[in-house]
Amino acid sequence: MAETQVAPYGSWQSPITSDLIVAGTIGLGGVRLDGNQVYWSEQRPTEGGRNVIVCRSADGQIRDITPTPFNVRTRVHEYGGGSYLVHQGTVYFSNFADQRLYRQDPEAEPIAITPEGAYRYADGVVDGNRNRMICVREDHTGSGEAANTIVSLTLDGSTKPLVLVSGNDFYSSPRLSPDGTQLAWITWNHPNMPWDDTELWVGQLHADGTIAASQKIAGGMNESVVQPVWSPDGRLYFVSDRTNWWNLYRWNPAVEDGVEALCPMAAEFGSPHWVFGIADYAFAAADDLICTYSQEGVSYLASLNVQTKELSPITTNYTSIAGIHVQAGRAVFNAGSATEPGAIVQLDLTTGEVTVLRRSSTLEIDPGYLSVPRPIAFPTENGLTAYGFFYPPQNRDYTAPTDERPPLLVKSHGGPTAATSTAFNLRIQYWTSRGVAVLDVNYGGSTGYGREYRERLKGQWGIVDVDDCVNGAKYLVATGEVDSDRLMIDGGSAGGYTTLCALTFRDVFKAGASYYGVSDLEALATDTHKFEARYLDSLIGSYPAQRHLYLERSPIHATDRLACPVIFFQGDEDKVVPPNQAEMMVNALRAKQLPVAYVLYAGEQHGFRKAENIKRTLDGEFYFYSKVFGFEMADSVEPVAIENL
Incomplete structure (x- = not known):
């Protein structure tokens, strides 16, 4: 090793250059599982920031799915997220340039399945029984604010989208029960943000897919409910901060107020929903929930038995974990640590073996730097x-x-x-x-x-x-x-x-x-x-009633x-x-x-x-x-x- 040089702070020569960072680094996210294949999205600075869907097959081969010039990104809420889904080998995605939804069958070119116009779509789920997708739509065709609704549309684009739920300012997380008879969703209104006051609703579906009776399950004043997920046996789970911390709960009509706590602790099992498609937990089986939680800025992975309510830590070397998806005995998620770049990681739930599927950076940097x-x-x-x-x-x-x-x-x-x-x-x-x-x-x-x-x-x-x-x-x-x-x-x-x-x-x-x-x-x-039009009401005060505060705090x-x-x-x-x-x-x-x-x-x-x-x-x-x-x-x-x- 060369002798250490004495030099003023700020003047040191570093191998971590800006060229190295942009050339060797991509953004990773949006994990999806479909059969024995793993999908994720890559944001590539060297392609002008284009977002590309990538697939890893069972034999470990990785290939791009999204052809040039498509860019998989939605502008719902401007921050996006939940821009694509995969169902039986077919990919459905939002294209940034025109914000239309496209269907891409295996080995085929993408085909638009939504009409032209000032519409945006996000956070979709496939309703296989009815050959349709259910998703959030943001309609910019009228005057004034955009109209946000939950809509359904046929998978081949043969009919115009049908509005299923409307009337509130915002919607997210439409989630279909395993038997296709119930739809859960999150909703909120101005001036709230999704980490302030939200509500979880469940609607019964008619045979034709329209909403019959619906009811509020949880949420309201001073409660943020996020991430509804149906278990394989048809029970509805969610995350709520009703006790200060975002903890795990399930809908249980047999208990008081219909909400049952699963694992109360001073930790965050959820995160703020700036984007759609956040997934901090998923089911390995009806009674086995794989989750991540954070304490003082550090993430942990665990398994929760939802019957005994016992939380069992899963040891990993990662301190940042998000985007958990589980299928066929494996959990796939985004992970990183203080000294290891973010990656798409696969965990074998039986053996505990960890496999890195894709790294955000190909750089090999000496720990001494x-x-x-x-x-x-x-x-x-x-x-x-x-x-x-x-x-x-x-x-x-x-x-x-x-x-x-x-x-x-x-x-x-x-x-x-x-x-x-x-x-x-x-x-x-x-x-x-x-x-x-x-x-x-x-x-x-x-x-x-x-x-x-x-x-x-x-x-x-x-x-x-x-x-x-x-x-x-x-x-x-x-x-x-x-x-x-x-x-x-x-x-x-x-x-x-x-x-x-x-x-x-x-x-x-x-x-x-x-x-x-x-x-x-x-x-x-x-x-x-x-999305943020009334955010400042809580951060500063109502406008224009408290305009003086806006002036006082503006640099x-x-x-x-x-x-x-x-x-x-x-x-x-x-x-x-x-x-x-x-x-x-x-x-x-x-x-x-x-x-x-x-x-x-x-x-x-x-x-x-x-x-x-x-x-x-x-x-x-x-x-x-x-x-x-x-x-x-x-x-x-x-x-x-x-x-x-």
């Missing part, structure tokens, strides 16, 4: 505790001068009702391997710590999240682990708002980066899509308090946070003669999917900080135009 996150809990406002994961700088080839402390990049996750985890993240390792420490914060409002922790952000967005990011940085300064003069913060979407608030309303951070972040809450409240109205450099990254087709949100802030910084950079990407929406843009963003943010703080970059990267520096 990888920073292992350390969970931290730190004091924050009002005597409370907040959480995060700290990544110290790590590069086997370098050490820093003994009198130097590393710069710190604080990461504020999006949502804000979401969470960060210990899942392997090359974009974090990009920083730590160059000598920059990272703190990934699960501020108050994050999921994974119970409803009470999640509701710390009620009416307090722009305050609690900012306090927790600031106090996390202060905590690491106080423990002597980072340099107080080189504190940075970045975040995307809602995390971009937290970032801009921290830079504007606090004086702890010296620079930052906003990825499609919110700067004007009032503009967001009056110019966003249906754009307090630029006189902003006194540090900021770089902005934005997609020009973003419908969630439109470009004008970034541009208003950029213009304000220009007027103040503060260092500012603005990178606008053509053809990108909310989040960047193209390889060249992901690369430019990583390198561009590091380049920006190198100029602000005087790092001597080891890499030669494409410069970003920085004004006023």
Whole structure:
């Protein structure tokens, strides 16, 4: 091994380059099982972010199913999910360009089965007895808000979709009982989000498939019910946070209020439904449920006997687990750990043997360049505790001068009702391997710590999240682990708002980066899509009745308090946070003669999917900080135009 070099933090040469990350990394998700075949979706940056369905046959052969130029992605709720399903070898999927549903038979080209028009579809399930699909439809053909319903449509597209359930603002998770006689679904109304107040309904089906009598099973005020699943013997299971934690329940008319708890514990067996098709549990048999749950940001796998209610841990090396599907004695899911990239993993439920079917990254990186996150809990406002994961700088080839402390990049996750985890993240390792420490914060409002922790952000967005990011940085300064003069913060979407608030309303951070972040809450409240149109009611207050809060907490109205450099990254087709949100802030910084950079990407929406843009963003943010703080970059990267520096 070569001798370790002494060099300042931020100047270390790293093998984890942006080219390596975008060339060797794909997004994995959407696992489906059909017979002895496993399907999943791959988001490929090198193909412009195209989503492709892939199939692994019983003999281990992997092949693409989706032909070019189809892109399997739905825009229902804008965030999508639940974009395809497989039934007896035939794939049904939503195509991003036209949002129509397509049928693709084995070895055949896709054929559209829904009419042209401003319709979107998601979260489908096949009703084999009636030769149809049941799914969520979002209708944009009328004026005003889109209309969300549950519809059915024939599998060959021979008839127009038929509305089965309507009248509420939102629907998700239509799930058919094994005998085809009952349909379960989740519904909610403005101003709620699916992690606030939702209801679980069950409808009896006529022979022709229309809904007969229906009844509410669970949910309502202060209860989030998600993920209804029918067991093989026809019993309905679901996840509810009625006792603060998202725990497992089943519908049982024989008990009080018809709801039976299965495994009460201080853990999350569910997750916020930003997207359709989330699957945190599935049945191996009528009495055997395979599930994942999280505690303090770490995922675990287990088997639950639903008769004895005994939970048995299943030992794995993974700390991030999601998307569980079970069939024929095997569980297939997405998994990763702090030092292993995400993968599609198959678990033999009899032998316990684990097989990796597909890795999100083909890169083989020496562990000497990888920073292992350390969970931290730190004091924050009002005597409370907040959480995060700290990544110290790590590069086997370098050490820093003994009198130097590393710069710190604080990461504020999006949502804000979401969470960060210990899942392997090359974009974090990009920083730590160059000598920059990272703190990934699960501020108050994050999921994974119970409803009470999640509701710390009620009416307090722009305050609690900012306090927790600031106090996390202060905590690491106080423990002597980072340099107080080189504190940075970045975040995307809602995390971009937290970032801009921290830079504007606090004086702890010296620079930052906003990825499609919110700067004007009032503009967001009056110019966003249906799913989040009333989200701010709970995070800020009702609009326009409490307009003063929207103005007080908008960084754009307090630029006189902003006194540090900021770089902005934005997609020009973003419908969630439109470009004008970034541009208003950029213009304000220009007027103040503060260092500012603005990178606008053509053809990108909310989040960047193209390889060249992901690369430019990583390198561009590091380049920006190198100029602000005087790092001597080891890499030669494409410069970003920085004004006023």
